[in-house]
Amino acid sequence: MGMGALALGSVLGESAGAQSGGNPLNPFAARSPHHNSKIKHVIHLFMNGGPSHVDTFDPKPLLAKYHGKELPTENLPTERKTGAAYQSPFTFAKHGQSGIEVSDIFPNVAKCADDLCVIRSMHADVPNHEPSLMLMNCGDARLVRPSLGSWVTYGLGTENQNLPGFIVMCPGGYPIQESQNWQSAFLPGSFQGTYVDTKHSEIDKLIQNISNKQMSLSQQRRQLDLLKEMNRLHMERRERDAKLEARVQSFELAYRMQLEATDAFDIMKEPESVRERYGSSVQSRQILIARRLIERGVRMVQLWHGAGQPWDNHDDIEVNHRELAGQCDQAIAALITDLKERGLFDETLIIWGGEFGRTPTVELPTAGSNAGKINGRDHNHYGFTTWLAGGGVKKGYIHGATDEFGFQAVHNPVHVHDLHATILHLLGFNHEEFTYHYAGRDFRLTDVHGNVVRDILA
Numbered sequence: 001m002g003m004g005a006l007a008l009g010s011v012l013g014e015s016a017g018a019q020s021g022g023n024p025l026n027p028f029a030a031r032s033p034h035h036n037s038k039i040k041h042v043i044h045l046f047m048n049g050g051p052s053h054v055d056t057f058d059p060k061p062l063l064a065k066y067h068g069k070e071l072p073t074e075n076l077p078t079e080r081k082t083g084a085a086y087q088s089p090f091t092f093a094k095h096g097q098s099g100i101e102v103s104d105i106f107p108n109v110a111k112c113a114d115d116l117c118v119i120r121s122m123h124a125d126v127p128n129h130e131p132s133l134m135l136m137n138c139g140d141a142r143l144v145r146p147s148l149g150s151w152v153t154y155g156l157g158t159e160n161q162n163l164p165g166f167i168v169m170c171p172g173g174y175p176i177q178e179s180q181n182w183q184s185a186f187l188p189g190s191f192q193g194t195y196v197d198t199k200h201s202e203i204d205k206l207i208q209n210i211s212n213k214q215m216s217l218s219q220q221r222r223q224l225d226l227l228k229e230m231n232r233l234h235m236e237r238r239e240r241d242a243k244l245e246a247r248v249q250s251f252e253l254a255y256r257m258q259l260e261a262t263d264a265f266d267i268m269k270e271p272e273s274v275r276e277r278y279g280s281s282v283q284s285r286q287i288l289i290a291r292r293l294i295e296r297g298v299r300m301v302q303l304w305h306g307a308g309q310p311w312d313n314h315d316d317i318e319v320n321h322r323e324l325a326g327q328c329d330q331a332i333a334a335l336i337t338d339l340k341e342r343g344l345f346d347e348t349l350i351i352w353g354g355e356f357g358r359t360p361t362v363e364l365p366t367a368g369s370n371a372g373k374i375n376g377r378d379h380n381h382y383g384f385t386t387w388l389a390g391g392g393v394k395k396g397y398i399h400g401a402t403d404e405f406g407f408q409a410v411h412n413p414v415h416v417h418d419l420h421a422t423i424l425h426l427l428g429f430n431h432e433e434f435t436y437h438y439a440g441r442d443f444r445l446t447d448v449h450g451n452v453v454r455d456i457l458a
Contacts, residue, residue, distance in 0.1 A: 030157045033428025038347050039391045040159070041294040042152060042427070044302040045287075045332065045352045047324075048133070048175045049311030052088075052358035052377055053385035054406040055321055056103050058120045059092035062404050063360055075361055076407055078378045079127040080314070082361035085405065086377065089318035098396025105325035108333035114396040115336055115345075117456050118387045121400025121409035124356050124416050127379040129176045129309055132355035135416050137181045139445045146436075148420065149300040150184040150191040151445045154436070155429055159297030162260035164194040166300045167293060169286045171199040173307035182302065186438040193302065196265070198286040206265055217259070224255060264296050265289055277338070279330040287331040291338055294348060311354055314363050315376035336389060346391040349426055357384025360406040383409040386419065392426040392458055399456050414453055421450035426457075 054060050066072075066085035075082050090103045095113035102110035109116075124132050131141035138145040146154070149166035158165030168182045174195075175181060182193025200206045212220055267275060267288050278284040283305070290301040305311060305324065313320040332352070339345040358377035365373055383402035389395075400412035421431040424445065431450055435442035 029161075030159050031155065033155060034430045034433060035428050037392070037426065037428030039349050039426050039428070040156075040347045041298070041344075042149075042300040042349045042351065042423070043290050043294065043335070044148075044300070045328070045350065046175075046302060046304045047311045047352070047354040048304050048306070049129075049309030049313070050132075050354045050356045050358055050379055050384075051311045051324075052313070052317060052321060053120070053380075053383070053402070054358070054360050055088045055090050055317065056106065056325070057101075057118050057385045057387060058402060058406055059088070059101050059103070060360060060402075060404065060406040063087040063406070066405075071361065071405055071407075073403075073405070073407075075359075076380075076382055078359055078380060080366065080378045081364045082359050082378050083364045083374070084362055085360060086362035086375075090322070096396060098398075100396060100398060103325075105322050106329050106332075108329045112333050112336045112389070115340075115389050116387045117389065117393040117395065117397045117399065118385060119399045119414050119419070119453070119456065120383075120385050120402060121411060121413045122353070122357075122384045122386050122416070122419065123409045123413055124381040124384075127356065127381045129312070129355060129379075132379075132381060133175070133177045133181055136355045138183070138185070139417065139420055139447060144180075144183070144185045145443070146185040146187045146191070146445070147182045147193065148423070148445065149182055149193050149302055150187050151424070151434070152300045152427060154184075154187050154191045155424075155434060156299055156427065158299040160260065162256040163264060163293070163296060163298050165298060166191065166193045166302075167196060167298055168193040168302045168304070169196045169198045169289065170304035171197060171282045171286065171306055173197065175304050175307060176309050186443070187436060198289065199282060201285065203262055203266055207261055212258070220255065260296070264292050264298075267292070274338070277330075278334040281327045281331070283328040284331040284334075287328070287335050291335055291344075295342070295344065312379075313358070313376050314378065315373040317358075317376045339390070345389075348390045349392065349423065350389040351386065351423070352388075353384070353386030356381040357406075380407065382407055383413075388456070393456050394458050397456065399453065412453075412455065415449070417446045417450035418453055421446050422453045422456065425452045 063085050064087040067087040068084050071085055090105050092101045092103055094101050095110040098114050100113040102113060124135055125141055135141040138147050153165035184192035267285060278288045286303055290303055293301050310324055339348055357380045359380045362374050363376050363378040400414060402408060403410045424431040424434060431446045435444045
């Protein structure tokens with residue numbers, strides 16, 4: 001629906017401009033935020049399912065001492081029952097001049113440690129996927145609210161009128177909560193995310209109906225020119241009706257999108273050396289596409305790891321986390337390096353993380369999928385890690401901390417609302433003033449909460 005919504009947004013915008021007697025309005029025209037910001041684009045690497053912070057970017061040596069034993073503190077209540085401490089099966093080491101510790105499952109990202117701003121004190125509200133996904137993506141765990149990407153494109157527009165301003169990629173289908181994660185809710189429908197299934201590599205399968213099998217581009221151009229002339233005569237007899245004029249513009253927009261999208265999503269147009277740098281996995285392909293999209297002016301790209309909740313490792317965490325990290329590690333590091341080489345790093349904000357973290361204690365086996373296994377972790381919303389990179393944030397910096405076992409954020413805690421307030425600030429918005437009037441109320445992404453985390457600002 002996103003591609004159609006983009007066309008519809010143009011229709012509504014053109015119509016509004018004609019009716020007002022001024023220049024045609026475009027909902028995606030690039031706009032200025034509240035204050036100056038050099039950040040123009042956002043790439044959100046969403047590890048849906050909940051990656052374990054104590055196995056990735058928040059080492060806890062005491063877990064080895066207490067491995068197989070009860071913690072000296074009481075276990076916090078999570079979705080399922082947990083038992084003894086469970087040490088990380090992975091090895092941590094310090095990297096770069098900053099000395100940020102990174103797990104060995106991210107060897108390539110570790111080389112970029114001096115570019116990362118690691119927030120180790122994130123926390124959310126509940127230990128369940130659905131409300132935590134909604135909170136992270138839309139700022140509210142229960143009610144229908146616009147997504148972060150919708151707010152960003154609503155506020156900033158986009159730099160390329162031939163592509164959607166907000167594109168969502170997820171290979172193999174939808175994540176939990178499906179398209180609600182990138183909904184526009186009560187914002188105009190043109191600001192919702194455009195979903196692309198990146199399990200496909202062929203352009204015609206990647207974006208359905210992107211090409212016309214019956215006629216060439218030149219033939220389509222002649223057809224549109226004829227249609228435009230017929231519509232012009234039709235409108236002149238109807239006092240240039242705004243809706244008819246807008247309809248003509250929608251045909252033109254669809255034609256432009258056909259040309260631009262075909263080029264943007266075709267990674268075979270990249271040199272072989274660049275493709276090799278990113279790797280050959282599905283994650284590699286979609287992360288490279290993300291770079292190509294922001295290079296062409298797309299405002300926000302959200303990359304989901306896969307359908308469902310791949311990082312939700314209640315069991316076999318050693319095998320599963322290593323495999324999942326291996327699918328994206330090379331490409332994430334390549335993205336950072338590539339953006340820096342192209343002069344795009346300082347104008348792009350990269351966000352990595354999931355909807356919550358995982359417990360430092362082992363999940364007790366149940367009659368479910370992990371029956372008989374004692375080698376996984378339950379959901380943990382009390383404390384987890386998100387990292388940022390790019391323009392506007394400190395490099396090689398660690399903010400906040402969880403307790404000595406990694407169960408709860410205890411030092412400089414950062415709620416999801418605070419993260420959203422900070423992201424909007426980095427994009428040039430005062431989150432308290434960035435509102436949309438609906439149903440008698442001024443709504444905002446952070447609702448009535450949120451504080452900018454100024455310690456992480458460069």
